[in-house]
Amino acid sequence: MSDLPVIYDITGPVAKTAEELRQQVIETATRLSPGITTDLPGSLIEDMVSTSVGALLVCDQARVDLINSCSPYGSNVHLLTHLGGIYGVPQGEGTNTSVYVVFSGPPGFAIPKGFTVGDGTYLYTVRRDTVIPDSGQTEPVYCLATTTGIWAVPAGTVNQVKTSVPESYQVTCTNLTAGLPGTDEQSPASYRAQVMQAGMFGVQGTPDCYRSALKKVNGVQENLISFRQATLGKWVAVVGGGDPYEVAYAIYKAVPDISILTNDVSNPSGAEVEKKTIPVTVYPDVYQVPFVVPSSQNVVVLITWNSASTTYIDPAGVAKAVQQNIADYVNAIAVGQPINIFQIQDIFLKSVEGLVAASLLSMIQVQIGINGAIKPPAPESSLVYGDTYAYFSTSAAQIQVKQYASSN
Known part of the structure; x- marks a missing residue:
């Protein structure tokens, strides 16, 4: 041989x-x-x-x-792990739910790493030491859930201080913005793409370097990474999840000229944009790195369907087959991108193909609700847009699937 x-x-x-x-x-x-x-x-x-x-x-x-097998797209799992090690991108093990919490109390009171807060169901720990300033209120502090899992964290729900505080100190907390649900373990297919992109680091320009660097930050979600032009000569780094200091350092390493970065942007709806400016110290200099943390938009999907079938079709069975698949699609949409009604209809067809033939479906009507209001598609399209600096969040319970009322 x-x-x-x-x-x-x-x-x-x-x-x-x-x-x-x-x-x-x-x-x-x-x-x-x-x-x-x-x-x-x-x-x-x-x-x-x-x-x-x-x-x-x-x-x-x-x-x-x-x-x-020497390519990330063709390698077996064992070799893929080694290739990932070469490029410095270990496979994601899943991340816990995170939330930014604001602490209020006497100036000078220290909030150490590990300080625990809760929402009545789950506990969250502070990931970086901080202290309450003269204003009596901290900037939003990054906290991570102590247990694995994926759940929603509505704004204002993390309001319980669990770590013991002396009675003479009145310390309170709350989350001004919704938290970021956790993620499952990274799939092999997703990891292959990440390893390939990591191998292209520094080859295809700033956007690829930027994405590769931020994917290495624990807690950052891939669909919440964006690098977009705000105005001529100014760019916005959008990152969801991860410790803000680790995120800022990754941006610092990936963007050659951080003076082009800005977080002075706004949403079309007028909703507030969560802006952060984090100091990165590279002795003896300190650089201010601005970026945007995307906010959550609560989505409800209303689907009305009907069929020409002469046999009985269980509406509850159809709803159960469809709900989770559509919720997964909505939650995976990249920050600032629209919901495609045609794609929801396609997911519906594929989900119910074992229950009813596609040729017998006579109606699939889809409406999208964003933050409590029905949002129509953009003119002459099937695309429903949210805010530029926000992502969509939903659950299977918020996917309402009903058969048309006049049907038997």
């Missing part, structure tokens, strides 16, 4: 055929033992040749598979 080719053209390695390998075995045997007969039926030598060819077929296919 030492003479197998190691230089390939654009088609890559190709496995040899059984006939090619058999001829190679015969040539090798003849060279070592001139005059040997290798094709006499039923002979021991012929049996050894046939067995050798079978073994070489396995070895040659292993050669092809190994070489093809």
Whole structure:
């Protein structure tokens, strides 16, 4: 096998055929033992040749598979992990739910790392030391849930101080903005794409460097990363999740000229934009890194359907088949991007294909509610837009699926 080719053209390695390998075995045997007969039926030598060819077929296919595995998109899981280690991007293990909490109390009171607050159901711990300033109120402090899982954290619900505080100090807390639900363990497909992008770091310009650097920050969600132009010469870094200081440092490393960054932006609806400016110290200098944390927009999807089927179709079964799939689609939409009604209809069709034939569905009417108000699609399109610096959040319970009232 030492003479197998190691230089390939654009088609890559190709496995040899059984006939090619058999001829190679015969040539090798003849060279070592001139005059040997290798094709006499039923002979021991012929049996050894046939067995050798079978073994070489396995070895040659292993050669092809190994070489093809050297790409993040083609590697097996074990090799993919090693490639990720080379590029410094370990596979995401899932992140806990996070929330920004504001503390109020006497100036000078220290809020150490590990300080615990809660919402009555879940506990959250402070991830970085802080102190209450002269104003009596801190800037939003990044807190992480102590348990794994995915749940919504509405604004104003994290208002319980769980760590013991001396009676002489009145310390309160609240979250002015909604928290960020956690994430499941990263899928192999998503990790492959991340490893490939990490390998392109510094090759395709600032946006790719920016995304690769921020994906390495624990807690940052991929669909909440954006780098967009605000005005001529000014760009906005949008990042959801992660410790703000780690996020700021990742931005500092990825953007060559941080003077082009701004967080002086607004939403079309007039909703407040959560802006952060974090100091990054590179001794002896300190750089202010501005970025935007996207806010949450609560989404309700109203689906009315009907069919021409003459047999009974259970509306509850249809609703159960559809709800989670549509919720997953909405929650995965990138920050600032619209909800596509056509895509929701397509998800509906695929979800119920085992319950009712697509040819029998006579109606799939979709309405989108954002923050309590029905939002129509943009003119001459099926796209429903939210705010520029916000993401959509929903749950299966908020996907309302009903059969048309006049149907039986």
